[in-house]
Amino acid sequence: MNDYTSMVAVGDSFTEGMSDFRPDGGCRGWADLVAERLAADTPGFAYANLAVRGKLIRQIVDEQVDTAAAMRPHLVTFAGGMNDVMRPTCDMDALTARVRYAIGTLAAAARTVVLFRVIDPTRRMRGAARLLPRINRLLAVVDELAVSHDAVVVDLFSSRVFDSPALWAPDRIHLNAEGHRRVAEATLRALGAPPTFEWDEPLPTPTLRRRDRAAADLRWAGTHAGPWIARRLTGRSSGDSRTPKRPELDPFS
Incomplete structure (x- = not known):
């Protein structure tokens, strides 16, 4: 693994x-866990996390x-x-153009892009x-950009381990602590770090009775799906007025 002295997450x-x-x-999340591991081996390691939910x-x-x-x-x-x-109105041409700009800009400034x-x-x-054609295009x-910019790629798409509900929060959209731990390990492995556990080791998927599954879906719809749809209809985001948790490239702590 390269001797990285700083990391920024976007x-x-x-x-x-x-x-x-x-x-x-x-x-916390996978990016903090990666930074923690890198900082353990590099005194003075600096870290910024600019990511904000809903963006x-x-x-x-x-x-x-x-x-x-x-x-x-x-x-x-x-x-x-x-x-x-x-989002139903996703403009894939605009999306891919912005992804190209983002990765090109970051690759010009950093030694390694993940x-x-x-x-x-x-x-x-x-x-x-129904989202698969868009996902495949992304x-x-x-x-393509990984090849042209010699980037490190963390392939989560090919792993079946994330099919397990045991790695997801109750909203079914965000990873839970164990899910983030596995993404962190996958990222570190892609960077060349020695393994600490098998991040894609399968987890059992519980079988629910139809009645129990229906009840769980109903609870989820009222608690999570409903508010998400309401925000979309009103043009609001969970990230409105939020600022990055680590906006400066400071020593990790």
């Missing part, structure tokens, strides 16, 4: 760390990319676009198969 809720909560209520790719580009590039970190991670993909092949939702979320752009 993206949305996936990178902010939803829903891996610290005792004080703040988010669309336009907002990530406008609010984070140039800021991250100006920090000129040794290592930068980029993950974004899925909030756009999930990109993600997004988690496949189609086996886990009912109705998600994956194709990531794969």
